Amino acid sequence: MAKTPSNETEQASGGDDAAQAPTTKGKGVPTPSRREQEAARKRPLVPNDRKEAARIQKAKSAEARERARVGMAAGDERYLPQRDRGPQKKYIRDYVDARFSLGEILIPVMFLVIILTFIPSYETQVIGTMGLWVFFIAAVIDVLWLGRTLRKKLAAKFGETRVEGGIRWYAAMRALQLRPMRLPKPQVKRGDYPS
Known part of the structure; x- marks a missing residue:
């Protein structure tokens, strides 16, 4: 008896045709139409619940502002404004923060003079005003020396000593502020001068 090609295939496979799962061709899922794809991508310009969307947006904005505030206070370069960026500006900040400047107590001295002006004694008012001017001149000399x-x-x-915004001006503006009010916050202790 002559073997037919189908019999040969059957014998070669060992008769396990029933056990083999049929293979499907293609991806098995119909391709979505262009209209369906565009509809799936569309989002409304105005959300259905405007109050909820506004609340979510407000929370995201507040979180971003808080992250920027903390980063700026910590001296993180990513959050610093352009005027505070760079290694030279960091060096200036650290040097100013490491020393005591007369300008740091300028604001408290000014408040003291304002209080003295309420005293009805003319001599006290003149002494307070003259003292303020003497202190102010001493603070300016201190700032010039610092620069x-x-x-x-x-x-x-x-x-390279060229710094955007000027070395003296940048140092003076920082030195004339109370230490706790400076931004970015001081990163060094008193007397811990940068090398």
Whole structure:
């Protein structure tokens, strides 16, 4: 008896045709139409629940602002404004924060003079005003000395002393603020000068 091709295949496979699962061709799912795909991507410009969407947006904005505030206070470069970025500006901040400046107590002295002006004694008012001017001149001299010192130190450390916004102005504005009110917050202790 002659073997037919189907018999040969049957014998070669060992008769396990029933056990083998039929294979399907293609992906098994119909391709969605263009209209269906566009409809799935569409989102309304205005959400159905505007109050809920506004609340979610407000929470996200508050979280981003808080992250930026904490990052700026910590001196993280990503959150600092352009005027505070760079290694030279960080050096200036650390140097100013490490020393005591007369300008730090300028605001408390001004409040004291304002209180003295309420005393009805003319002599007390004149002494308070003159004392304020003397203190103010001493603070300006201190700031000028600070700027000169920083210019030399930056030239020795970085070689390039050109700083956007000016070394003296940047140092003076920081030195004339109360230490707890400075932003970014001081990262060094008193006397811990940068190398």
